[in-house]
Amino acid sequence: MEIKRVVTLTFSPTGGTRKAADAVARGVNAPERLDLDRTSFESRWAGAELREGDFAVIGMPVYYGRVPALLTEFFRLIEARDIPAALVVTYGNQNLGDALLELSDESAAHGFRPVAGAAFIARHSFTDKLGTGRPNDSDLALAVQFGQTAAQLVRSAPDLSALSLTVPGSFPYRPAMDLPIAPATDRSKCTGCMLCQQQCPVQAINPLDPAEIDAWRCLDCARCIQNCPAGAKAIAVPALREKIAVMEAVAAAPKAPELFYAN
């Protein structure tokens, strides 16, 4: 199949997945590019029709061994039929869990044909002591190569429907974690700039009071913590802070990316 356009379809609140997916897209080396970044709330109301000759790079982070619980919104209004796709997940050097399998299953259910899957390491959303500096230059070089190889597979396959991709993970997937652990705001530091409210991927922050977060709506994505110019937001729930400290102690040794191709 001739690849005429690479389409990146990503959700990346703290930017790690986006970096890896961009590198994969560079490796695909198609004449055209369409960027569908689905991180902002508004972006998930925009539709797009994918067409013959498109190759998709679909990227999501790993949340508690799953992909974030907004898959329906992520694929909403995206029309795809038999579009070959390279899947990318990033995780914070702890565990990949069932996320790549879940992304593969969901992509297939939404009209994509997964031909390759990759798990890259990125800075952990909750702490810079895990996945520090990742994806680094060598991760990104590997991501470019992964895109090249996945695209070559599609360009040379006589029959895409004969390809089958196997990725790690098991079904039923591990139970989703849905804890109401929204970040806390230090009102003495908050300047009221409203950046957090404008950038929250699920509109969980009250536009009249940026310290008020709907904990059930919040994905715990940490975007507001990382991007607050005043350093006013932080994880406050003691149980999660303790869990992070344990993770920092046991999951510090840098892990290697894993790549999978259909055959």
Ligand SMILES: Cc1cc2nc3c(=O)[nH]c(=O)nc-3n(C[C@H](O)[C@H](O)[C@H](O)COP(=O)(O)O)c2cc1C
């Ligand atoms: C709610 C939440 C849960 C996470 N769960 C895991 C996990 O189970 N294993 C892991 O290694 N990293 C985990 N992480 C870290 C992210 O997978 C990692 O930082 C990812 O690269 C973030 O992607 P982004 O930068 O594109 O937002 C979690 C992060 C968040 C916010």
Ligand code: SF4
């Ligand atoms: S980004 Fe930070 S300083 Fe700005 S409104 Fe939000 S919490 Fe306050």
Ligand code: SF4
């Ligand atoms: S309020 Fe929750 S969902 Fe919104 S940016 Fe902050 S952590 Fe992410």
